[in-house]
Amino acid sequence: MSAAQDLQLRPGQSTELLKELHILTREGKLNQDSRRKLKQVYHLHQFIDQLLKELPAGEDGPAIVDHGAGKSYLGFIIYDLSLKESGRGTVYGIETRQELVERSRALAQRFGFERMQFLHTSAAEAADDQSLPERVELVTALHACDTATDDAIAFGLRKHSAAMVLVPCCQAEVAARLRQGKALSLSRTPLAELWRHPLHTREMGSQLTNVLRCLYLEACGYTVTVTELVGWEHSMKNELILARYTGKPKRSSAERLRALLAEFGLESLEPVRFPALAQEPAE
Incomplete structure (x- = not known):
């Protein structure tokens, strides 16, 4: 079966680009690993493409910032399928590995993707980078590891992002x-049995991390939807967080976030990961 039949490559999509990204082999085939990657990126692109159609954008089109871009599978496919034909919009790839940044720059130049830029920086430092616009329409972070997802959220808040699309990974903090x-x-509450064993500690930490992130986004004026990225057979890091700005911060979400931090003895995280809570008016 050809790759086009297998995953139904989109009309007008560049198979040569997919080959250069090593998603397709030189013969246009998919191996098991690349099939899994492409399925995830396609599924994520469906959400992103719909958001781009709904979100207001400036006269130059939407500014999309992809944190932890890696080899920029997601950024290239967004550009190829959603921005290329319109002649509007820019994708900015944020990546800490210089060799991947240089490779992506060369690939964008080869395919004439003029409105793709790649920055050698971290999500935490990107907000101060003068080559990025003051406001962005969309922030994405696909499998940004551990606190890099928190940095992507902080970036989105700083840039007044209209939407964020996040797939957290390796939540260890x-x-x-x-x-x-x-x-x-354990001496204070029977709830601690939920994370007494090391495996449960890791799972509980991951679950709690994402719950806190969602409450924080709501407290900062976003509506949040949590769903699966793809089936569990394709990826264990499968949680997709979609946030859209409404301009209506939820006080109740801020209160519940603080209550959870207190319940789990995590109060010291508030100034580090949830600084915008301090901007709330006093009760």
């Missing part, structure tokens, strides 16, 4: 803090 305070928590 909260799990480490739960581990440190485990003895005290």
Whole structure:
């Protein structure tokens, strides 16, 4: 079966680009790993393409910032399928590995993708980069590891992003803090049984991290939808967080976020990961 029949490559999509991204082989075939990657990126693109159709954009088109871009599978496919024909909009890829940034720049030049830029920086530092616009329409982070997802959220808030599309990965920070305070928590509440065993600590930390992120986005004026990226058979890192700005911060979400931090002994995380809560008017 050809790749086009297998995953129904989109009309007008560049198969040569997919070959250069090593998603397709030189013969136009898909191996198991690349099939899994392409399925994830296609599914994510469906959400992104719909958002781009609904979100207002400036006269130059939407500014899209992709954090933890890696080889920029997602950025290239967004450009190829959603921006190329319109002649409007820019994709900015943020990546800390210089060799991947240089490779992506060369690939964009080869295919004439003039409105793609790649920055050698981190998500945490990107907000201060003068080559990025003051406002962006969309922030994406596909499998940004551990706190890089939090940095992408902070970037989106700083840039007044109209929407964020996040697929978190390897959430370790909260799990480490739960581990440190485990003895005290076990003596204080039976809820600590939920993370007494190391495997449960990791799983509980991952779950709690994403719950806190969603509450934070709501507290900052976003509506949040949480769904699956693809079936579990394709990826264990499968949680997709979609956030759209409404301009209506939810006080109740801020209160519940703080209550959860207190319940789990994580109050020290508030100024580090949730600084916008301090901007709330006093009760």
